[in-house]
Amino acid sequence: MSQPDPVPVIAAPHAADAPVAHQFDDAAQQRNAATLGMWIFLATEILFFGGMFLAYTVYRYRFPEDFRHASAHTLIWVGTINTAILLLSSFTMVLAVRASELRNRVAAVRLLCATAGLGALFLLIKAFEYRHEIAEGLLPGSLFHFGPADGPAARLFFYIYFLMTGVHALHVAIGVVLLGGFALRAHRTRNLAGMATSIDLLGLYWHFVDVVWVFLFPLIYLIGRHA
Amino acid sequence: MNPDPAPHSPTVRDYARITLALLTLLVLTVAVAYMNLGVWSTAAAMLIAVIKAVLIILFFMHLKAAAPLNRVVLIAGFFWLAIMLTLAMSDFLSRG
Numbered sequence: 001m002s003q004p005d006p007v008p009v010i011a012a013p014h015a016a017d018a019p020v021a022h023q024f025d026d027a028a029q030q031r032n033a034a035t036l037g038m039w040i041f042l043a044t045e046i047l048f049f050g051g052m053f054l055a056y057t058v059y060r061y062r063f064p065e066d067f068r069h070a071s072a073h074t075l076i077w078v079g080t081i082n083t084a085i086l087l088l089s090s091f092t093m094v095l096a097v098r099a100s101e102l103r104n105r106v107a108a109v110r111l112l113c114a115t116a117g118l119g120a121l122f123l124l125i126k127a128f129e130y131r132h133e134i135a136e137g138l139l140p141g142s143l144f145h146f147g148p149a150d151g152p153a154a155r156l157f158f159y160i161y162f163l164m165t166g167v168h169a170l171h172v173a174i175g176v177v178l179l180g181g182f183a184l185r186a187h188r189t190r191n192l193a194g195m196a197t198s199i200d201l202l203g204l205y206w207h208f209v210d211v212v213w214v215f216l217f218p219l220i221y222l223i224g225r226h227a
Numbered sequence: 228m229n230p231d232p233a234p235h236s237p238t239v240r241d242y243a244r245i246t247l248a249l250l251t252l253l254v255l256t257v258a259v260a261y262m263n264l265g266v267w268s269t270a271a272a273m274l275i276a277v278i279k280a281v282l283i284i285l286f287f288m289h290l291k292a293a294a295p296l297n298r299v300v301l302i303a304g305f306f307w308l309a310i311m312l313t314l315a316m317s318d319f320l321s322r323g
Contacts, residue, residue: 035294035297036294040300044304057312061320076257080253083253091242095242204288211284215273218275221260222257225260226260
């Protein structure tokens with residue numbers, strides 16, 4: 001396998017100082033393999049979330065008016081601010097990946113912390129939103145109560161709402177924990193080069209969670225807004 | 228060792244532009260939601276969501292510059308999702 005690799009690799013010039021495991025020809029191949037593994041994981045995540053998007057699609061098709069009324073109960077400004085926070089966190093994340101590739105350790109640590117902070121802020125706001133919704137009687141269960149204007153499928157909307165945003169929030173929480181751990185590791189390590197691929201992959205995960213929210217936001221918050 | 232960035236690697240300004248575009252699209256999708264577009268309301272919201280997702284995937288997840296195999300994996304993921312949605316909805320849409 002001495003043929004030159006025709007595949008373009010974005011960080012190949014810097015990957016040279018990462019340790020190479022014995023099963024790989026070189027650092028670039030090792031990095032490509034790791035990146036491919038992450039993309040395969042994300043492809044399974046598309047289908048994992050996809051099942052819930054399918055449930056949403058089927059029931060919204062069956063009960064369009066109930067879904068519209070139920071959606072109007074969600075807090076649109078909270079959802080919009082949280083979307084902006086996640087988009088900004090993707091910005092700090094991509095800058096953290098860039099900083100780690102430029103071997104700028106101080107910037108990488110700060111940007112990882114900033115991303116974790118924005119993720120934690122998202123979760124905090126989401127928690128207040130849940131508390132408000134539970135107090136309003138929107139959590140499916142014995143305390144669930146709705147006005148006469150809301151149809152029977154409003155409960156289904158909120159079941160799907162809590163399921164999808166809950167699973168998404170779990171992904172954000174996992175991301176925040178990983179970001180915090182990575183920031184600590186990057187702060188302590190003498191060899192940031194050895195972490196560059198890991199930070200890149202964490203970035204892929206974080207942006208994917210952002211993409212999921214980009215689709216959740218309009219489907220949950222925006223369908224019942226016009227008269 | 229402090230290597231220079233690769234010549235084609237995006238600058239902070241490039242990333243800031245993408246972020247600004249994403250935030251603009253967020254404002255746009257909220258504004259569109261308050262207009263009465265009838266059945267086109269959801270289509271407009273989904274179109275904006277797809278544009279936002281494509282921006283994130285191409286520029287933040289670097290798929291534009293990634294190895295072709297990674298693109299195939301992502302497309303396969305969305306293709307299987309499309310199979311699931313299409314077959315399931317072709318059933319629900321064709322029921323009496």
